[in-house]
Amino acid sequence: MTDREATAMTTTPDPMSTPGPEQVGDEDFAAILAATRDFVRSRVVPRENEIAEADAIPDDLRAQVADMGLFGYAIPQEWGGLGLNLTQDVELAMELGYTSLALRSLFGTNNGIAGQVLVNYGTDTQKAAWLERIASGDVVASFALTEPGAGSSPAGLRTKAEADGDDWVITGGKRFITNAPIADLFVTFARTREAEGNDPGIAVFLVPADAPGVQVGPRDRKMGQEGAWTADVTFDGVRVPADALVGGSEEVGYKAAMMSLARGRVHIAALAVGAARRALDESVAYATGATQAGAPIGGFQLVQAMLADMQTGVMSGEALVREAARKYHTGEDRRIAPSVAKLHxxxxxxxxxxxxxxxxxxxxxxxxxxxxxxxxEVRLLRLYEGTSEIQRLIIGGGLVKAAQRAAR
Incomplete structure (x- = not known):
């Protein structure tokens, strides 16, 4: 973890973290959560094998997701979203994690690491141009950060953006970009200058998928998460106007990346808890119904011990992810707590x-x-939004630096 990363993650407040009149109240959120839970369990769970076989989310399920407002659940209401804050987001994510993770992936970047860059750092003009369409699902936004030589740490990225008159010309390649094959907008991170001191030299650009020079590769063939599409994206001299620069400033890019990733880590942690709950429920049901020598296997103490360990993991995860979301929401901790939740x-x-x-x-x-x-499916969760190893560096380095500051 570099000093630049630490600075980026502890500055520039997230507007979504402060309660306001545009955010959803407890009663309304309870209704949203109940509707999502019912949709997941009654509509999506029965079709999980269909999703896996087709390697796609059925069109009718996508339409239902849009009708429920899930493409914009974390987008402020003024831009057509539901306006959920992170403490509400994680409750929703635990429900979405209960089924095929491809469902959440369909609209996850709209609400998360791509959409939040616009929400927190975009100009009013940029928000007006994109956020309502992102919230409705008319636009699918992708977060184009990862490169062959720049994964968990954005500092090593090599995609370049060079000023040319009033335009920017972007050249480089991205890898493992979620929703790239169906994306309408790439929130693209590029180097505009060499890193110097605390300036990483990274800016963020809004690049329409149909811009000349944007090339999306074939869909990746992955170990799991069938239906969640990723692909390489190449920018071959892609020209975008000056107003494509997020925030109208080259300086906001790295902060946008780090803040979006930190928020996303809490969300991924919640997804993991939902998947763990589903695995536990399936195991309890199986142990109750399956028999050996005429007796349910759930009566065997070693099976009960495994179920006990699973339940302990689920409950510890639920408590931790809620606490991390609370600390992010209040601004108490937007650095160590997200990494702790994601790692655990x-x-x-x-x-x-x-x-x-x-x-x-x-x-x-x-x-x-x-x-x-x-x-x-869950094996991937330890890799994206920063690997487990990166989370350990953030946590350990943060604790040491905090102790050093306190000793001065």
């Missing part, structure tokens, strides 16, 4: 998924059994 919950769901397969025995290794899909 994504590692936890991996252990829970493994135990779920073990409880199911050979059945758990079969395709079309939910815990087999969960086992593959």
């Amino acid at each position: 919950c994504t590692e936890m769901v991996g252990r829970v998924a493994d135990l779920a397969v073990q409880v199911h025995g050979g059945t758990g290794y079969m395709r079309e059994v939910p815990v087999e899909r969960i086992y593959r």
